[in-house]
Amino acid sequence: MKKSSTGLLLGSALVVGLSGCASSASQSSGQGSGNSASDRAWYQHPAVCGLAGGLIGGGIGYATSSSSDEEAGVAVGGTAGATIGGLLCADNEPEPEVEECPSYEGEIPAGVAKDAEGCPLDSDGDGVPDFRDECPGTPSGVEVDSKGCPLDSDGDGVPDFKDQCPDTPAGEEVNALGCPESLVLRDVNFEFDSAQLTQQAESILDEVAERLVANEGVRVSIEGHTDAVGSAEYNQDLSQRRAESVVDYLESQGVDSDRMRARGYGEEQPIASNETDEGRAENRRVELDEWTD
Known part of the structure; x- marks a missing residue:
């Protein structure tokens, strides 16, 4: 061939x-x-x-x-x-086109400012674009609702990320901390006969400090209390030192010192009987309250 x-x-x-x-x-x-x-x-x-x-x-x-x-x-x-x-x-199938901001398609008003990808601006990065955001400037990481406002689970007017009492019953009047009354800082305890905070106490105070830092401008009173064991003079001094210890720790976690005051009340304001171990344990406490005077 x-x-x-x-x-x-x-x-x-x-x-x-x-x-x-x-x-x-x-x-x-x-x-x-x-x-x-x-x-x-x-x-x-x-x-x-x-x-x-x-x-x-x-x-x-x-x-x-x-x-x-x-x-x-x-x-x-x-x-x-x-x-x-x-x-x-070769596979010459064209890549599918990716829609720009599909979740806002047909809903973006004319004149809305957009980023480089053509999406509406979200200045505070909360997932809600500025043209819908009713609460601009939300701090980073704070969970928001569909309107871009921080969640307020108990509906008391104080958003969760600032609320020291996040489970207040509906209808109760609260202070700027989100609490209806002084908040007993449960399990904020000290070493025996001293003002040294325990590790568990510091862990609890970390959460308190986080909310106080977010709740700018609100002043707080840190109040120490003891049981009736020992002299009244000694208990007064011990309660003051313990209140000051809490203030010092909160300051170390970013709370401005001029927003806090320490008050020791010794054994003067018991909330339970000093005749039992359980009652005395309840009386040895630290309370957090709004400082208004």
């Missing part, structure tokens, strides 16, 4: 064979859910098609070249065939 005839047959094989692979690959891509390479048969992979194209193209180059330039013909034909084969089997 002549070289020209061989080249014609090989060329036809290249067109028919690779076109068939490409057609199958296209159909598989259209039917597959993910349009991924794993959905294809092995013979539809661009590398396999490229290898086949290279072999066929090299054969065409050999068959159509003269005896003096067979090697060049094989090289050129192989390169061209590999390129054509790889392109025919």
Whole structure:
């Protein structure tokens, strides 16, 4: 058989064979859910098609070249065939267009300021765009409602991230701390017969401090109380030192010192009987209240 005839047959094989692979690959891509390479048969992979194209193209180059330039013909034909084969089997499915800010589609008023991606500005980063945000300037990390306002779970008018008493019953009047009365700081205890806070007490005060830092401008009174064991003079001094210890710790956690005062009341204001262990334990306490005078 002549070289020209061989080249014609090989060329036809290249067109028919690779076109068939490409057609199958296209159909598989259209039917597959993910349009991924794993959905294809092995013979539809661009590398396999490229290898086949290279072999066929090299054969065409050999068959159509003269005896003096067979090697060049094989090289050129192989390169061209590999390129054509790889392109025919490549997945040319266009990437789906990603809508810009789909959650705001059709709802963005004219003239609303947008960022570089074309989305409405959200200056405080709370997930609610400025044009909807009724509480701009929410501190970072604070959970908000659909209007962009900090959550107020008990509905007392003091948002949760500032509320020292987050479970106030509905309808009760509260102070700026979100509490209806002085808040007993449960489990804020001290080492025996000293003003040294326990580790558990410090852990509790960390949460108190976090809310106080957020509740800017509100002043607080830290009030220490003891039981009736020992002299009244000694208990007065101990309660004052314990109140001051709490103030010092809160200051170390970022609460401004000029927003706090320490008051020791000794054994003067018991809330339970000093005749029992349980009552005395209740009387040894630290309270947090709004400082208004």
